[in-house]
Amino acid sequence: MITARGKTSLLRILCGLARPESGVVSWQGQPLAKVRESFHRQLLWLGHKPGVNAALTADENLRFFFPASRLQQRESALAAVGLAGYEDLPLSQLSAGQQRRVALTRLWLTDAPLWILDEPFTALDATAMETLTVAWSSTPGRGDAPSSPPTSRCGRWAVPLRTLRLGGEAGGGQ
Structure with missing residues (x-):
């Protein structure tokens, strides 16, 4: 680790x-x-900072990242992260945790097979983390949610983990 x-x-x-x-x-x-x-x-990178534009609405941010997405897809993704009804609010009016959830909504909209997430649960409380992992685990085609490492704050991971061996190849799930 x-x-x-x-x-x-x-x-x-x-x-x-x-x-x-x-x-x-x-x-x-x-x-x-x-x-x-x-x-x-093939990559979805979500850095430590949420990488959203606070002057734009939640929907406008998602349209920027996924211009081909339909309104219904974006609304469903926002609902999955507990932000139904927040589509048209500028992110500057949302809390840091809500802004982070807008950023995490990209996980529901991407087709990228590789995600690299840097501290994805930053600014989220335990309830929000649980909501996100349950919502993700129940999304069809997203895989099982194996136990997280004991040092994790999120209780369960939303997708199967891969081990990276430096100088070697990626290993199987934990």
């Missing part, structure tokens, strides 16, 4: 947003530098 030092830096390197001091990050056997565009189409 990686603790307080270097998690975000490592995740940024894995996303191709920063370069490693040494070594190579590969995707499907190819150096990331050669397949960056293809890799980024």
Whole structure:
């Protein structure tokens, strides 16, 4: 487990947003530098900060990230994270936890097979974390929710975990 030092830096390197001091990050056997565009189409990166525009509404933020999405999809995704009825409010009027839930709504709208999430439950209370994990676990096609590591604040993970072995290949779920 990686603790307080270097998690975000490592995740940024894995996303191709920063370069490693040494070594190579590969995707499907190819150096990331050669397949960056293809890799980024298959990636959903959610950083420590929510990455939303506070001047826009929840719906406008989601339309920015998913321009082909339909209103019904966006409304359903917002309802899944407990934000039904908040579609037309500017994010500047929402709490930090509600803004984080808008950011997490991307998980319901993406087709990306790879997610890299940096502290996804930041600014969320225990009730919001449980609501999100239950909603995610009950979403068809999203997989089981195995137990989380004992250091996790969220009780259960929403998707099967993968172990990353540096210098090796990804391992199976925990």
